[in-house]
Amino acid sequence: MKFRFFLLVIFYAMVVVCLLCLTPTNSYAFTRIVDLVFDGMSVEPDKLQEVLSTIKKNKIKNKKIKNLKKLKPDKLFVITAKRSNPKNIQLEIDTSEVVVKSNSDIQAPISNQGFLDAVSEAISLWGNVNIADISFAPLKFASGQADPNDGRNIITFRGIKAPEGVAAGSNVVTIVNYARTDTVQFMNKLIMVKPGTILDADIVYDPTNDPCLALETTTGDFKIGGENVSAAEGGVDPQADLSSCQAVSGGDITDIAVQGIASVLGLESSAIVSAANTHVAQIMERYALTNDDKISVANLYPAIENLKDRGTIKGKVLLNKKPVRGAHVVLEDTMTGEPVTSAVTTISGNFIIKAIPAGTYTAYAEPLDGPIRKNALMLNFFTFTPDLNFTTGVNPTPVTISSQKTTSLNIEVKELSASAFNINVQTSALNETDINAAGGAALAPIRIMPGETLTNVQFWGDNISTDFGTLSISGPGVTLSNIKNASIPVSPFVRCSNCEDTPTTMCKRDSRCPDTQEITAEPDQIPGLTADITCDPATAPGPRNIIFTGDQVDMTHPSFGLRDQITGGLVITE
Amino acid sequence: MIAKFLLVLLFISSNNHCYANQDYQAIVLGKIIKKEVKVVNNTYLTEYKLKTKKWFFKKDAIKKTKFITIKVLGADLPEKGIVIKASTTPDYIPVGKEAIFFLEQNKLRQPNIFTLSKNGVIYNDSSFKLKPSEIEHLYQEIEEL
Known part of the structure; x- marks a missing residue:
C-alpha cells in the first residue's frame, strides 16, 4: 500500500515537473508565444476567455478536492519560442543570383558582396550583444529556396515559387517553424523537443519578385536576377514596366535583416518605436541596436557572467485594484530620458524584465493605443485583447534597479476619461x-x-x-x-x-x-x-x-x- | 475616429514591409467555410474558402462572387506538432464566424484568389475600440471609397 502511494507521489511529482518545464516566466516581454495549452489541448484564440473562466472555476473546485487524481485542470500553459542552440546559430546566405538594381537602370549587374556585407552587419549586431549568450556560426553559402522543413536557416533574395500567399509589395517575409508539442515530425523524422523550439527559420527578401521593389544597402540597390534566371523564377524581368511603380525602392537590407534575425532568435517585437526590433513603419538605416534590443535578447538568452551589474524588475499593473492586461510598462532613464526597456503585461497584469542596468528610472504603464498597437506585436497575443481603457500611469517616485536584485513594483493607472490624451x-x-x-x-x-x-x-x-x-x-x-x-x-x-x-x-x-x-x-x-x-x-x-x-x-x-x-x-x- | 482608425490601420498594415504599396483589391464581409493546408514547392500555404456576404469595396478588375479563395503563407500542422508562421501573415484567421477581410493580391493577379497581410482581418475584437455603431460607420466610409 505504502509502495503504491510512493509510486503515486512519484508519478504526480513527474507530472508537476513536466508541467513546470512547460511553464514560462510570467512575462510576455520579448518572447513570442507559439501556443496556449490547457488540459493538454491547444486553446483556440476565440475560446481563450471561456478557458480562463473554466480555470477560475476549477481552481475553486480543486480547493475542496483531496484526491489528487480528481483534481481539475487549472493551469494555462504558454509555450514560448526559443532556440535550442543559441551558441551555434547557423545561417546560410544565398548570394548566388543577386544583381544590383537602381532607380535608373535595374539591369546593371554587380558583385553580390554588398548583399553579403549588409546581412553580415546585421548578424554581427546581434552576435555582439555581450549580455546575451548567443553566437552565430560563420555564414554558409547556400543555394535553394526557403523551406521551413529542411532544418536550414536560409537568407535569400530568391522569390518563393508559390508567392500567392504573400501580399504585393512585401519587402521581406520571415518564415519560422516552431514545435508546438514535445514530439514533432520534422525533416521526415519523429523527434523529441521542448515545446516552442524553433526548428527552422528563413528570411526571404522581395518574396514576390516585385519589379517596383529595390532593396538597398549603403553601396547600392539590389535585385535578384542574373541573365540566366527567368522572371518566373525570381529573375529580373528586362521587360518589366516600371512606369506604374510609385517608387522603385524598398528599404535597407541591414535594417530588415536586423528584424528578420530577431525573429530567427525567437524575439517578440518591441513596443518602443525607436527599437531596431520594432514593427512600426519607419525609414531608418540603423547600424546599432538600442538598449531595448540588447536587453530583450539578454532576457531570452542571458549571459550570466556579464549581467553582474544588472537587476530585475517585476510587478503588476492595476486599475481600481484589478489587473490590467496588455499594458506597456516602460522604464525611462531619469538622467538621459531614454526609454531603456519595456514589457507588456500578461493576462494577469504581471510583468518582469531582467538584465536592466543598475540605476534610477521613471516607470510608467501606457495602453497599446498607438503608434504601437497589439497587432504590431507579432505572434504575441493571439486574440488576447489588451485593456485600453486607462491612461498612462506614472509611478510617483523613481524606481531604483540594483545589481543582481529584484525590484518589485505595482503601477496604478486611472480609467480613461474624456479628458485623456x-x-x-x-x-x-x-x-x-x-x-x-x-x-x-x-x-x-x-x-x-x-x-x-x-x-x-x-x-x-x-x-x-x-x-x-x-x-x-x-x-x-x-x-x-x-x-x-x-x-x-x-x-x-x-x-x-x-x-x-x-x-x-x-x-x-x-x-x-x-x-x-x-x-x-x-x-x-x-x-x-x-x-x-x-x-x-x-x-x-x-x-x-x-x-x-x-x-x-x-x-x-x-x-x-x-x-x-x-x-x-x-x-x-x- | 474612423479616419484615425483607417490611418492607423494603414500604418500598421505596412509593418515589416515599409515602402509597400498598400493595395487592397477588395474589402469583404464574410465567413470562412473551409481551411486546407497545401505544400507548394516546399512552402506551406493555408488555403481558405470564404463565403462572401457583403462587398464593401472592390477594384474594377475584381468580380463579385459568392465564394473566393484566400491563400496565406504558413500553416498550423497539429498532426506534425509544428506551426509555421510568416511574419507578414495574420496571427489568427477566424473560421466559421463573420469577419471583415482586407484582401490583397500579389502581382500574379489571379482572378478571385487573394491574400491577407498582417492586419487584414477584423473580427470581434475590441482592440481597436470599435463599437458596432463605429463599425457601421467604417462600412460607410469604405463604401464611399
Whole structure:
C-alpha cells in the first residue's frame, strides 16, 4: 500500500515537473508565444476567455478536492519560442543570383558582396550583444529556396515559387517553424523537443519578385536576377514596366535583416518605436541596436557572467485594484530620458524584465493605443485583447534597479476619461500617394541630429491642444519652441477619380492625383499642434519620449496630471 | 475616429514591409467555410474558402462572387506538432464566424484568389475600440471609397 502511494507521489511529482518545464516566466516581454495549452489541448484564440473562466472555476473546485487524481485542470500553459542552440546559430546566405538594381537602370549587374556585407552587419549586431549568450556560426553559402522543413536557416533574395500567399509589395517575409508539442515530425523524422523550439527559420527578401521593389544597402540597390534566371523564377524581368511603380525602392537590407534575425532568435517585437526590433513603419538605416534590443535578447538568452551589474524588475499593473492586461510598462532613464526597456503585461497584469542596468528610472504603464498597437506585436497575443481603457500611469517616485536584485513594483493607472490624451506624430502632411510611396514611414520616430532644429513638426490626436496641456521631450538637451495649435491633415485618403477635360468642363487637377484624374476629396483635418524641436550640440545620442501632459484643473476639462507619450518617438542620431 | 482608425490601420498594415504599396483589391464581409493546408514547392500555404456576404469595396478588375479563395503563407500542422508562421501573415484567421477581410493580391493577379497581410482581418475584437455603431460607420466610409 505504502509502495503504491510512493509510486503515486512519484508519478504526480513527474507530472508537476513536466508541467513546470512547460511553464514560462510570467512575462510576455520579448518572447513570442507559439501556443496556449490547457488540459493538454491547444486553446483556440476565440475560446481563450471561456478557458480562463473554466480555470477560475476549477481552481475553486480543486480547493475542496483531496484526491489528487480528481483534481481539475487549472493551469494555462504558454509555450514560448526559443532556440535550442543559441551558441551555434547557423545561417546560410544565398548570394548566388543577386544583381544590383537602381532607380535608373535595374539591369546593371554587380558583385553580390554588398548583399553579403549588409546581412553580415546585421548578424554581427546581434552576435555582439555581450549580455546575451548567443553566437552565430560563420555564414554558409547556400543555394535553394526557403523551406521551413529542411532544418536550414536560409537568407535569400530568391522569390518563393508559390508567392500567392504573400501580399504585393512585401519587402521581406520571415518564415519560422516552431514545435508546438514535445514530439514533432520534422525533416521526415519523429523527434523529441521542448515545446516552442524553433526548428527552422528563413528570411526571404522581395518574396514576390516585385519589379517596383529595390532593396538597398549603403553601396547600392539590389535585385535578384542574373541573365540566366527567368522572371518566373525570381529573375529580373528586362521587360518589366516600371512606369506604374510609385517608387522603385524598398528599404535597407541591414535594417530588415536586423528584424528578420530577431525573429530567427525567437524575439517578440518591441513596443518602443525607436527599437531596431520594432514593427512600426519607419525609414531608418540603423547600424546599432538600442538598449531595448540588447536587453530583450539578454532576457531570452542571458549571459550570466556579464549581467553582474544588472537587476530585475517585476510587478503588476492595476486599475481600481484589478489587473490590467496588455499594458506597456516602460522604464525611462531619469538622467538621459531614454526609454531603456519595456514589457507588456500578461493576462494577469504581471510583468518582469531582467538584465536592466543598475540605476534610477521613471516607470510608467501606457495602453497599446498607438503608434504601437497589439497587432504590431507579432505572434504575441493571439486574440488576447489588451485593456485600453486607462491612461498612462506614472509611478510617483523613481524606481531604483540594483545589481543582481529584484525590484518589485505595482503601477496604478486611472480609467480613461474624456479628458485623456492620445498623441501621434507625423513629420509631414500625408496623402495617399505619400502613404503608398513610403508605406507610412513618415510616422515615427522623428530623427534629429545634435545641433539640428526641426520646424513645424506636426502632432495630433485626442485633446492634443495647447488649451489642455503641454508638449515636452524626456531628458535634457532637447527643447521645444513655437508650439501652436493647428489643423493637421491626417487622412491618407486624398480621393481621385478619372477625368477628361471637355470643351465645357475642366478637371480639378491636383499634384497629389495622377495626371489623368481629378481630386474629389481632401484629406480629413483634425486639431493638433505644431512645434519646432531643437537638439543641443552636446546631447547624447539615443531614443527619447515625446510627452503630452495635461495642465487644466477646470471642471469642464480636468486634464491636470493626465499624460500620454510616444515612447521612443524621437531619436537623437550620432 | 474612423479616419484615425483607417490611418492607423494603414500604418500598421505596412509593418515589416515599409515602402509597400498598400493595395487592397477588395474589402469583404464574410465567413470562412473551409481551411486546407497545401505544400507548394516546399512552402506551406493555408488555403481558405470564404463565403462572401457583403462587398464593401472592390477594384474594377475584381468580380463579385459568392465564394473566393484566400491563400496565406504558413500553416498550423497539429498532426506534425509544428506551426509555421510568416511574419507578414495574420496571427489568427477566424473560421466559421463573420469577419471583415482586407484582401490583397500579389502581382500574379489571379482572378478571385487573394491574400491577407498582417492586419487584414477584423473580427470581434475590441482592440481597436470599435463599437458596432463605429463599425457601421467604417462600412460607410469604405463604401464611399
